Amino acid sequence: MEKKNLFGVCPYVTSQKVLTGKWSIYIMYLLAKGPIRFNELQRQMPEEMTHTTLSRQLKTLEEEGLINRIEYAQIPPKVEYSLSEIGEKFKIVLDALEIWGNEYIECMKSKKK
Template identity: 80%
Template sequence: MEKPELFGICPYVTAQKVLTGKWSIYIMYLLSDGPVRFNELQRRMPEEMTHTTLSRQLKVLEREGLIVRKEYQQIPPKVEYSLSEIGIKFKEVLSVLEEWGNEYIQYLHTRKDI
């Protein structure tokens, strides 16, 4: 028996597949306050990230419709990334994730087995 494809049907599977990249949620967070240039995004990442890795992740988020890439025709070239209309709606999710993440950090500090 073939298992049903849940992408586009189940909201949890759909969200998980769209946000599969290791840094996708953090990139969305960095863009939540407005447009950011590529090099600034790379500087703000918490770990050393190669140009290629960040570029690949941004292309995936753009393909999924969560971010918008705007290229300015000038010298030197300027490219900004921002949340798309559907990406802006993710800001509410980011807020809830932040709250839960802070509660979980507090929980970790109270555990004796760590």
């Protein structure tokens, strides 16, 4: 039986493939607040996030068209990241994830009691 390639066909498979990476959703959340420079973004990430990992994740999100990377021609170099037009549309998903995530946290807390 031949496996189907559902990328670009199924919205769930497409979304999952585009948002691969452990930190992609959290990065999108931080960028939803507005443009941010690399170092500030790294400061807001969890401690285990390395410079290389963040750089790789940002490059992937940029390649997928979800974020913009703007490099300013100045010294010292300045690079800002922001959500792209399609990335901006992800804000409603982030809002829904926040609601569900908070409900799940409450559910976990109630099970511990």
